[in-house]
Amino acid sequence: MNEERQNERDSQLSAMFDGELSAAECELLARRLSKDEALRGQWSRYSMIGAALRAERGVKLHDRVAIRVQAQISQEVIYGDATAADSAVMARPALTAGEARGGVTDRWMRFARPVFGVSIAAGVAAASILWLRNQESPEILAANPVPQTVTLAPEATGTVAVSPAPIEVTERVISNGEPERYTTPVPNSSTSIAPPARLANYVVAHSEYSSPLTRRMALLGLVASDGSGVPAEDTAASDQRPEDRTQVNAH
Amino acid sequence: MRIDSRRRAEQARRHGARLAALSLLLTVGVAIGAEPSEWLERMNKALTTRNYIGVFTHNHGGRVETLRIIHRVRGGDVSERLLSLDGPGREFIRQGDEVTCYFPDKKTVLVERRAPDGPLLGALPALGENDSHVYEIRGGERERLLGRTTRVVALQPRDEYRYGYRLWIDEQTSMPLKTQLCGASGEVLEQIVFSNIDLPERIPDSMFKPQVDASTYRWLRADRQLALNSTPALWEAMKLPAGFRMQMRSVQALPGSSEPATHLVFTDGVASVSVFVEPRKPDMKSEEGPVRMGSSSAFTTVTDGHQITAVGEVPPNTVQFIATQVKAIPKGATQGLGIAPAPPRK
Numbered sequence: 001m002n003e004e005r006q007n008e009r010d011s012q013l014s015a016m017f018d019g020e021l022s023a024a025e026c027e028l029l030a031r032r033l034s035k036d037e038a039l040r041g042q043w044s045r046y047s048m049i050g051a052a053l054r055a056e057r058g059v060k061l062h063d064r065v066a067i068r069v070q071a072q073i074s075q076e077v078i079y080g081d082a083t084a085a086d087s088a089v090m091a092r093p094a095l096t097a098g099e100a101r102g103g104v105t106d107r108w109m110r111f112a113r114p115v116f117g118v119s120i121a122a123g124v125a126a127a128s129i130l131w132l133r134n135q136e137s138p139e140i141l142a143a144n145p146v147p148q149t150v151t152l153a154p155e156a157t158g159t160v161a162v163s164p165a166p167i168e169v170t171e172r173v174i175s176n177g178e179p180e181r182y183t184t185p186v187p188n189s190s191t192s193i194a195p196p197a198r199l200a201n202y203v204v205a206h207s208e209y210s211s212p213l214t215r216r217m218a219l220l221g222l223v224a225s226d227g228s229g230v231p232a233e234d235t236a237a238s239d240q241r242p243e244d245r246t247q248v249n250a251h
Numbered sequence: 252m253r254i255d256s257r258r259r260a261e262q263a264r265r266h267g268a269r270l271a272a273l274s275l276l277l278t279v280g281v282a283i284g285a286e287p288s289e290w291l292e293r294m295n296k297a298l299t300t301r302n303y304i305g306v307f308t309h310n311h312g313g314r315v316e317t318l319r320i321i322h323r324v325r326g327g328d329v330s331e332r333l334l335s336l337d338g339p340g341r342e343f344i345r346q347g348d349e350v351t352c353y354f355p356d357k358k359t360v361l362v363e364r365r366a367p368d369g370p371l372l373g374a375l376p377a378l379g380e381n382d383s384h385v386y387e388i389r390g391g392e393r394e395r396l397l398g399r400t401t402r403v404v405a406l407q408p409r410d411e412y413r414y415g416y417r418l419w420i421d422e423q424t425s426m427p428l429k430t431q432l433c434g435a436s437g438e439v440l441e442q443i444v445f446s447n448i449d450l451p452e453r454i455p456d457s458m459f460k461p462q463v464d465a466s467t468y469r470w471l472r473a474d475r476q477l478a479l480n481s482t483p484a485l486w487e488a489m490k491l492p493a494g495f496r497m498q499m500r501s502v503q504a505l506p507g508s509s510e511p512a513t514h515l516v517f518t519d520g521v522a523s524v525s526v527f528v529e530p531r532k533p534d535m536k537s538e539e540g541p542v543r544m545g546s547s548s549a550f551t552t553v554t555d556g557h558q559i560t561a562v563g564e565v566p567p568n569t570v571q572f573i574a575t576q577v578k579a580i581p582k583g584a585t586q587g588l589g590i591a592p593a594p595p596r597k
Contacts, residue, residue, distance in 0.1 A: 197361070197471065198538065201505040202562045203547055204343075204350055204363050206525035209499060209516045212298035213416060214523065214564040216320070216333075217432060217441065220309055221545020222352060223333050223341045224316050 287391040287404045293425035294404075294418065300324055303426065304458070305448035306336070311441045311545060323454040332459050342461050355463045361506045362472040385409050385494030385519050394419065396428055397446070406521060411435045412492035412569045413522045414546070424450060432546055434566075441546050471506035485580040486513050486528050486559075492569055494519040503527065517573060524563030524573050531558045541567050550574045 009032070200222060207218045302323050309316045321332040333343040339356035352361040387407040394403050401419040408415045415437070419429035426448055432441040488497070495517045503514035505527075513528040531553055538558075542549040550571040551560040561574035 197359075197507060198505070198560075199542055199544060199549055199562070200352065200361060201363065201473075201507070202525065202527055202549065202560055203544055204352060204361065205503050205505065205514065205527070206516075206523070206547075206562045208350070209518075209525060210523050210564065211518070211521055212295050213418075213427075213430070213521065216443070217546045217564050219333050219343050220311070220318070220441075220443075221547045223318065223335050223343050224309060224311065224314070224545060 287388045287402075290391060290402050290404050290420050290425070291388065291406070291418075294420050294427050297425035298322075298427070299329075301424075301426070301450055302452065302454050303448055303450050304454065305426075305445050307443050307445040309441070309443055321454060321458050323459075330454075330459050334462065340462060342463070344459055344461060346459055351461075353461050353463055353465055353468075355465075355468075358465075358468045360465050360468050360470045362470060363506060364473055364504070385413065386415075386521060390417075393422070397444075399423075399428060401428055407433075407437075408435055410493060411566060412495075412572070413519060413565055414440065416521070424448075426450075432564075473504040473506045474509075486515060486526075486577055487580050488515070488517065488526070488573055488576045489578055490572075490576045491517060492519075492572060495524070495573075498523065515577070522563060522565045522569075524561050524565055524570060526559060526561045526573060526577050528577065529558050529560075531556050541571065543567070555579050 203218055203222050207215050207222075210218050304319070304321045306317065306319050309318055316338070317336040319332075319334045319336055321330075321334075323330040328347060329345065330347075331343075331345040335341050339354070341355065342353040344351045344353070348364050350363050354360070385408065387409060388404065389407060390402070390404040392403050394401050396419045400422045402422055404418045404420060406416040406418075415433040415435070417431040417433060417439075418427045420426070421428050426445075427443075428445045428448070430443040431439045434440055486500075496519075497515065498518045499514075499516040501514045501516075502511045504511050508529070510530055510532075515526040515528070517524045517526070535558065538551045538560075539553060540551060542551070546564050547562060548565060548567040548570045549560055549562040550567065551558060552574050553559070554577070557579070559574050559577050561570040561577070563570055
């Protein structure tokens with residue numbers, strides 16, 4: 001009986017992750033999550049599995065992450081807390097984006113908020129872990145050349161959509177007189193023309209001559225999956241002679 | 252006799268350990284007392300000379316995305332892989348002088364080669380003395396970030412022709428753990444925060460293989476012979492924004508193009524702008540005007556039957572200014588390069 005109930009909850013959690021759970025069932029599950037520690041743990045594991053699945057092969061989960069996640073949950077991190085430092089930078093856009101998503105109702109968000117809180121806690125815990133392993137011995141490296149550290153991005157960052165409103169990013173005051181609050185402006189749509197393959201070519205060629213600091217920024221515009229920088233089928237081929245057109249790799 | 256020998260060996264070992272500890276303390280001491288500009292130099296050196304594997308979040312225009320970067324320097328050869336862990340999983344991979352971009356969402360691959368006379372990737376321009384006229388470098392204060400001690404350095408532009416940067420540089424490794432791209436008023440336009448960085452001594456070749464099977468994708472390759480058999484045409488910027496100077500003039504073959512482009516690069520030591528000049532063909536689509544791609548701006552115009560496109564990690568007004576100032580130099584004419592007056596700050 002208990003096993004059946006557990007299976008049912010697992011299915012519900014899975015459906016919620018996939019966005020296939022009805023609003024009423026989301027409400028029930030959110031209430032259960034706020035009371036059931038085991039279920040919250042399951043949710044955390046689902047969050048981490050999702051992050052690991054999005055990452056490359058070879059990424060392993062680490063027990064300490066789960067422990068930190070539970071610690072964060074027990075502290076009841078308030079979602080969108082603007083006084084938190086870097087966690088707020090991560091968390092706030094997700095809320096705004098979630099609200100901006102057309103299919104998500106206010107009611108859903110109200111019940112989903114505690115659930116997101118758990119997810120954000122997982123993200124905060126993961127982001128607070130930073131390993132710098134530059135002192136590893138050659139023997140260890142030789143035996144284990146591929147880094148095995150856990151790398152979990154904040155869960156809330158994985159499914160963020162474009163927000164129509166400016167995102168406020170709160171920063172700590174630094175002693176060099178920088179302002180306390182900044183606003184990340186929404187891109188100016190009047191200049192955001194969908195770039196053709198030609199622009200992607202230019203950016204790649206240009207990046208080879210950028211400084212180390214700016215080169216990464218240039219490439220991010222190309223690799224980021226926001227729809228820009230994609231070589232459109234028609235434009236890529238339009239400027240070529242027939243014999244120069246598409247070359248299919250033969251390797 | 253054997254005891255004396257062992258004792259001497261033990262004393263030598265302890266002496267060596269003391270020397271190593273003293274050396275480490277001196278090194279740390281130098282680092283602690285470093286100026287903000289020294290932290291920038293250390294960061295540039297770390298970014299170009301170290302092996303690193305990191306995962307970071309990228310916040311731009313309300314979007315947050317997770318990416319992985321792998322960087323390897325081996326015998327002067329730089330390999331790099333930038334992979335989006337969200338969405339369709341686009342990838343950028345450099346190995347040797349070839350760069351490859353995978354677009355799984357469009358089942359397309361772009362392959363470019365570095366210009367034959369281009370500079371080594373690790374020998375890129377650094378901040379010079381004159382750059383203090385266009386950037387104010389401030390900070391150097393300690394701040395804790397993700398459990399690490401960092402130095403916060405701000406590069407504030409003195410005019411609106413370039414972006415500013417705010418950097419959280421790890422005190423121990425000089426790697427930038429957090430980077431903010433800022434507008435002239437200090438507003439954050441883009442942010443990168445690492446959640447994990449490894450600095451391994453070795454990175455295997457397998458880490459630079461794409462995660463997608465692109466054998467059925469459409470491959471667009473640059474024809475290298477086009478660049479090798481051409482000489483750069485004489486094009487020059489009549490005026491440049493303050494602080495910018497020409498870094499390089501070359502010929503660049505671009506994927507899908509049958510004509511080589513003249514490639515000019517201008518830099519102020521931090522920001523750089525590339526100008527591509529290509530003969531305009533009758534069937535070429537009109538792409539004149541401004542375009543944005545992430546933090547990069549581009550502006551295209553047509554002059555003397557050529558399409559001129561300026562691209563760089565600078566504000567839109569900078570690429571527009573430079574693109575409209577690039578002209579063909581008649582044979583025998585002397586080059587006249589002026590400096591544009593800086594516009595007033597808002």
